[in-house]
Each structure stands twice: as C-alpha cells, then as structure tokens.
Amino acid sequence: MIATLLTRADAALYQSPLAGKFISTRSFSTRVAVKTNEYDVVIVGAGVIGSSTALHLSKKLASKKTPTRILVVDRRSEIAAEQSSKSWGFVRVQGRDYREIPLMLEARDFWKNLGAEVQWQQTGHIALYDRADAQKAGRVRNWAEYAIQHFGVKYEILNEGTTRQETQDARDELHKLLPTLRNPGQYGACFTPEDGNIDPRLGTEALAKRAQSGGASSSCSVEFRLNTEVQGVSQDHNARISLKLGTTPTATERITAKSLVIATAGWAPEFLRANKLPTYPSLRLHASAGELMMKNTDNLKSETDHPTVWYHGLSFRKHKHIASSPSQNKSAASSSFTFTFADGGAAEEHDFGLESVLYGWRFLPHLKDFYSQTNLKFRPESFPSPRIDKCPDANEKRLEKAVAKYRNMFGVLHGSTSGAQTPPVIEMSKSWAGWIDITPDMIPVIDYVPTKEDYRKNTTSNIVISSGYSGHGLGLAPAAGRLTADLVVASLMPTGTPDEMESLNVEKVKEEAYPFRFSRFQEQWFHSIQSLV
Structure with a gap:
C-alpha cells in the first residue's frame, strides 16, 4: 500500500510544474524560427557512457548503404563536464558484482588497448x-x-x-x-x-574523438552538440521520436529520431519523469x-x-x-x-x-x-x-x-x-x-524504456536507458556502451532482416542485458548488493 501511494505521488509530482526545475517546460515564442532535422539515433548525455555508445554505434551502423546520422547532445559546454571527468580513474574487476564482471573484463581490455592515449x-x-x-x-x-x-x-x-x-x-x-x-x-x-x-577526462574524450573520426570515414556521421538542452520528448503513433532542443529561451529546434538513448547519469530519472516515461529508483x-x-x-x-x-x-x-x-x-x-x-x-x-x-x-x-x-x-x-x-x-x-x-x-x-x-x-x-x-542493487539500468504504445502493441521500445552506474561507469563504459549500442541496433532492425547492418543476435543481446533490465525494480521491492567495493 505504501509503495503504491509513493509511486502515485512520484508520477503526480513529476508531471506537475515542479518538473520544470529539472527539464525546462517553458513555452516557446511563435515568432521564433524552428528548424527540423532528422536523425537515426539521438543520444542525450556527452559523458563517458554517451560517448562510448556513439563510438560503438558508428561502427555497427557503418555498413549501411544509406547514410546514418547520430547526434549526441548535452546541456553543458564540454564533453565529460560532470561525473565522467571527476571519478577516481579506477579500472577494476576486483570486488565487482558478478553480473558486471563479463562487461568489466571486456572494458578493461578496451582501455588497455588505448594505452598512452588515456594514460593507462x-x-x-x-x-x-x-x-x-x-x-x-x-x-x-x-x-x-x-x-x-x-x-x-x-x-x-x-x-x-x-x-x-x-x-x-x-x-x-x-x-x-x-x-x-x-x-x-x-x-x-x-x-x-x-x-x-586511466585519466577519466582523457578516457571520455578519446571515446568521443573516435566516435567522430570513425563516423567521418564511413556512411555513418556522428555529431556532438554542446550547450544544447533537451526541452521535450514525444512520440507519434508510428513511434517516431520528436525532440525539442534549445540553446537559449528563444532559439529552438525540432528534430526527429528513430531511436533515443538516455545517458544522463544522475539526471536520468528526472528526464524520464518530465517526459512522462516510466522511471526507476535512484538516489544521487x-x-x-x-x-x-x-x-x-x-x-x-x-x-x-x-x-x-x-x-x-x-x-x-x-x-x-x-x-x-x-x-x-x-x-x-x-x-x-x-x-x-x-x-x-x-x-x-x-x-x-x-x-x-x-x-x-x-x-x-x-x-x-x-x-x-x-x-x-x-x-x-x-x-x-x-x-x-x-x-x-x-x-x-x-x-x-x-x-x-x-x-x-x-x-x-x-x-x-x-x-x-x-x-x-x-x-x-x-x-x-x-x-x-x-540504484538499490548498485548496478546500472541498460534496457529499453517501455512506453504505453509498446505495451499496447507488444513491441520493443525505441527508447534505451543506460544510466544508474552507481559510481562504476568509467570502468564499465567501453563494454556498457557496446551493449547499449546493441540494444539500439536491435530496435532499428525490421523483424527478420538485418536491414543492411551487421548480423546481430537479438536474443543474445537481450539475454546479456537481462541482469540490467528496467523491470527488476517492479519485480521486487528490495535488492541485494553483491559488490565488495
């Protein structure tokens, strides 16, 4: 009963004007020129997870015959402006939750291969x-x-x-x-x-640079747009995602995307609530x-x-x-x-x-x-x-x-x-x-965000969440970004065809992401913590 009341209070409060404290809900002047742009994937958050996801998407979508556009947006003025540049720099398997170890082993090898570029x-x-x-x-x-x-x-x-x-x-x-x-x-x-x-800032910047350079050499382009706030997200009946972007109160742009990735770390729950999407328990x-x-x-x-x-x-x-x-x-x-x-x-x-x-x-x-x-x-x-x-x-x-x-x-x-x-x-x-x-179990949420249309049509969402890393994001980022990118690619693939992309075992991807599923917090109230450090 108490949990139900709190959940209802959560939804009511964050759909009220209070939500404007987190994500701007201000009205836009009708005299402002609004541009329209179409992207295949939009990633919100230019930290280590967002940058890693962009890098892996640029590789996975490079084989498409038609041009693919990826946009990474962040409200701050630089890449890795928040926690991604402020961590301790540890890249460790030691003491990890068992569910994170496979990703961590993969990520550690990735950082090691970058070597001097990230001061490994x-x-x-x-x-x-x-x-x-x-x-x-x-x-x-x-x-x-x-x-x-x-x-x-x-x-x-x-x-x-x-x-x-x-x-x-x-x-x-x-x-x-x-x-x-x-x-x-x-x-x-x-x-x-x-x-x-590693050096955390150099690590994040290396991922972002490789994402941009990798996209530039293929049919997949990657654009980083800073000082840009996401001021609203909506979907039409065809699941096409529409976003309002703004750099100032009077300079706005409307863009559309086939898939959206939310990699905003501690601000992810507010982002979800402000846009009337399901959320998960998290503390900052x-x-x-x-x-x-x-x-x-x-x-x-x-x-x-x-x-x-x-x-x-x-x-x-x-x-x-x-x-x-x-x-x-x-x-x-x-x-x-x-x-x-x-x-x-x-x-x-x-x-x-x-x-x-x-x-x-x-x-x-x-x-x-x-x-x-x-x-x-x-x-x-x-x-x-x-x-x-x-x-x-x-x-x-x-x-x-x-x-x-x-x-x-x-x-x-x-x-x-x-x-x-x-x-x-x-x-x-x-x-x-x-x-x-x-998060209550101190492991991330890497999964599709279920929408009402997905429930109604029993389809896979084209909105992916990759947040809640509980202080472990830097070490996990190369592998977590790859898994996030796999979920995005799977959502872009028409049923039964590879859509000119590399072959992807969708069921294997979902199995790998299962420990980090969105729904685990609805399945039970309390969770064990398996990590030692």
Missing part, C-alpha cells in the same frame, strides 16, 4: 580490510572463489594463510606491493594484478576527491606502477608521469608524485529531496553496511531536487580526514626514505566533487 597503467588494484573483521574476510574469500572459477579472474588474497609460513609469505607479498604500509599485520588484502587506471550522492602532490621525492623510487588502493575511508591512484620535454630524465620525473585520492566508497553525502522520500526506503536494508557514513544534508536549494546547472562543492573536511588517514597508514607513497636529506611533503593541490547516481 596496469598497476593492479589492492583492497585492504581489517583482518579482525571475519565477516569481511569471508565475503572476500567467497567472491574470489566464484570470480576465479566462473570468470578466470586473476586474484590473490594477501596476508593470509593456513600455516605460519604461508601467512608470512603472503605478508611479504603485501610488503612488496605496499612497502611503506605501516602495521601490515593488521590488514587483509585482495590483489587483482590485471586491473589498472555527491562524492569529493582531490589531488595530492608529494614533493621532495628525489631519493624515492619513481616507478609509476604503484597499485591503486581502496580502504574504508581512503582510496588513491598514483598518476602516470608525462615528461614535459624529451630531455626530462628519470631523476627529474621522480622529484614529485601526484595522485588522485578520496575518502573511500562508503562516505559520500546525500542532499535530502523528493527522491529521498520516494525511494529512500528502497535502500534501508543496506543502511548499516554501505551507507552508515553517508552524510544527510538538508538544504532548501536541494528540494525537490539539486540544481542541475552546477556541480556540488567538495567537502574539504572529509578530504582532510582522508589525507590524515593516508599519513597514518603510509610513510611515503612508494619506496624508502633512507638517505633522504629532506623528508617528503604532502600537499593537497586541488579538490572537486561530482554526482554519483546509485
């Missing part, structure tokens, strides 16, 4: 936990056994053994990976040697991160293969050093290190708003394990929803706590200070924050 480093990933936490240790062992058996993941559990010698050997391995970790005996550790990291958290610079490191090792590290309350990755000139030698490169750091995955903030009332109860089963340190903020400007025209401010206090934890856990970032005349100095050079959209 195969550093491995270490997750630390307190050895005294028997429950955590058990979950780690269970995850490792399943991941190794079913997916062939290379995985090592360090600082643990059945005999004293095995335990010492495992502890030595941990010391080799993190030689400056203080009191290593108090930690358990999981290591995935094939994981790595804002997470802070920063950049630390370690100076006076002349006598430290300058290797860039320091593993990425996750621990409750502290996460970091060392940046790949890029020489500023050909003459810059290794000694100069080691004079300073920089790395991205954050205060760990379970310590974000949530602004109380309408979505908290509607969907907060869906997250209650995991309040203790996953959200116990999430700060709940009450700010008038965040109700009914946070403003979409600005990113949140970084929480400097939480970042300072993370820096303090780093100093307590590690002597220096990598190597030994023996012989150093001046000890290393750590300074926070900058900080930032971004929105993370989370």
Whole structure:
C-alpha cells in the first residue's frame, strides 16, 4: 500500500510544474524560427557512457548503404563536464558484482588497448580490510572463489594463510606491493594484478574523438552538440521520436529520431519523469576527491606502477608521469608524485529531496553496511531536487580526514626514505566533487524504456536507458556502451532482416542485458548488493 501511494505521488509530482526545475517546460515564442532535422539515433548525455555508445554505434551502423546520422547532445559546454571527468580513474574487476564482471573484463581490455592515449597503467588494484573483521574476510574469500572459477579472474588474497609460513609469505607479498604500509599485520588484502587506471577526462574524450573520426570515414556521421538542452520528448503513433532542443529561451529546434538513448547519469530519472516515461529508483550522492602532490621525492623510487588502493575511508591512484620535454630524465620525473585520492566508497553525502522520500526506503536494508557514513544534508536549494546547472562543492573536511588517514597508514607513497636529506611533503593541490547516481542493487539500468504504445502493441521500445552506474561507469563504459549500442541496433532492425547492418543476435543481446533490465525494480521491492567495493 505504501509503495503504491509513493509511486502515485512520484508520477503526480513529476508531471506537475515542479518538473520544470529539472527539464525546462517553458513555452516557446511563435515568432521564433524552428528548424527540423532528422536523425537515426539521438543520444542525450556527452559523458563517458554517451560517448562510448556513439563510438560503438558508428561502427555497427557503418555498413549501411544509406547514410546514418547520430547526434549526441548535452546541456553543458564540454564533453565529460560532470561525473565522467571527476571519478577516481579506477579500472577494476576486483570486488565487482558478478553480473558486471563479463562487461568489466571486456572494458578493461578496451582501455588497455588505448594505452598512452588515456594514460593507462596496469598497476593492479589492492583492497585492504581489517583482518579482525571475519565477516569481511569471508565475503572476500567467497567472491574470489566464484570470480576465479566462473570468470578466470586473476586474484590473490594477501596476508593470509593456513600455516605460519604461508601467512608470512603472503605478508611479504603485501610488503612488496605496499612497502611503506605501516602495521601490515593488521590488514587483509585482495590483489587483482590485471586491473589498472586511466585519466577519466582523457578516457571520455578519446571515446568521443573516435566516435567522430570513425563516423567521418564511413556512411555513418556522428555529431556532438554542446550547450544544447533537451526541452521535450514525444512520440507519434508510428513511434517516431520528436525532440525539442534549445540553446537559449528563444532559439529552438525540432528534430526527429528513430531511436533515443538516455545517458544522463544522475539526471536520468528526472528526464524520464518530465517526459512522462516510466522511471526507476535512484538516489544521487555527491562524492569529493582531490589531488595530492608529494614533493621532495628525489631519493624515492619513481616507478609509476604503484597499485591503486581502496580502504574504508581512503582510496588513491598514483598518476602516470608525462615528461614535459624529451630531455626530462628519470631523476627529474621522480622529484614529485601526484595522485588522485578520496575518502573511500562508503562516505559520500546525500542532499535530502523528493527522491529521498520516494525511494529512500528502497535502500534501508543496506543502511548499516554501505551507507552508515553517508552524510544527510538538508538544504532548501536541494528540494525537490539539486540544481542541475552546477556541480556540488567538495567537502574539504572529509578530504582532510582522508589525507590524515593516508599519513597514518603510509610513510611515503612508494619506496624508502633512507638517505633522504629532506623528508617528503604532502600537499593537497586541488579538490572537486561530482554526482554519483546509485540504484538499490548498485548496478546500472541498460534496457529499453517501455512506453504505453509498446505495451499496447507488444513491441520493443525505441527508447534505451543506460544510466544508474552507481559510481562504476568509467570502468564499465567501453563494454556498457557496446551493449547499449546493441540494444539500439536491435530496435532499428525490421523483424527478420538485418536491414543492411551487421548480423546481430537479438536474443543474445537481450539475454546479456537481462541482469540490467528496467523491470527488476517492479519485480521486487528490495535488492541485494553483491559488490565488495
């Protein structure tokens, strides 16, 4: 009964004038010239998922004999303007929900192949936990056994053994990976040697550039249009999609599309509601991160293969050093290190708003394990929803706590200070924050958005949602974009014919997308979280 009332309230409130706070519903002057354009696919959102989807569509639709047009629109002034450029940069299989692992293995190989273009480093990933936490240790062992058996993941559990010698050997391995970790005996550790990291902005930009260049060399063109807001979406009885685009209140354009992709991350639920489409439960958290610079490191090792590290309350990755000139030698490169750091995955903030009332109860089963340190903020400007025209401010206090934890856990970032005349100095050079959209089970929604016409005619929708990545979007993006593109291509294919496109097994695509289906939140109220990190 309560869930039904909340669902009805959700629909009523977001179809009211309040919806204008999220997606503009202002009227348009009749004196404004309105242009009309036709596209095959329109993607809303120029972040890492939207850019990846555009890239894979440009490849999959390139074999069509007739020209194909793809448009990517975003209300911001640059590609990767929001969370896509603000993530930690981790590319990891470790600790993933089992349902994400096949996509993550594919995506990791993709990022690795891009190499220097995205500053890829195969550093491995270490997750630390307190050895005294028997429950955590058990979950780690269970995850490792399943991941190794079913997916062939290379995985090592360090600082643990059945005999004293095995335990010492495992502890030595941990010391080799993190030689400056203080009191290593108090930690358990999981290591995935094939994981790595990239620069998140460079990664997103690389996908976008490849989408545009790939389209330019074939019959499929890809256009990115920034500073452009989607001000309305509708469908006619033939399922043709019509969109209103606007750059200013008086400059508008009407376009049509055969297929629409919604890749707007934390703003996807508002987009769906404002356009009277079904939505899914999601909450927005804002997470802070920063950049630390370690100076006076002349006598430290300058290797860039320091593993990425996750621990409750502290996460970091060392940046790949890029020489500023050909003459810059290794000694100069080691004079300073920089790395991205954050205060760990379970310590974000949530602004109380309408979505908290509607969907907060869906997250209650995991309040203790996953959200116990999430700060709940009450700010008038965040109700009914946070403003979409600005990113949140970084929480400097939480970042300072993370820096303090780093100093307590590690002597220096990598190597030994023996012989150093001046000890290393750590300074926070900058900080930032971004929105993370989370679902109750912390895996994304990659599926068709069912419309009334689809229900009535029992047809497949031509609107695809690819959002709700719960902070995992960067790592998954190359494979998630490919799966999203497969769903789009399947919706464009007439029944029984390939329509001049590459052969696509539609049933296999739907089977692959099944774990991320839209309807899973209608099938049950509460969901388990299978990820470890």
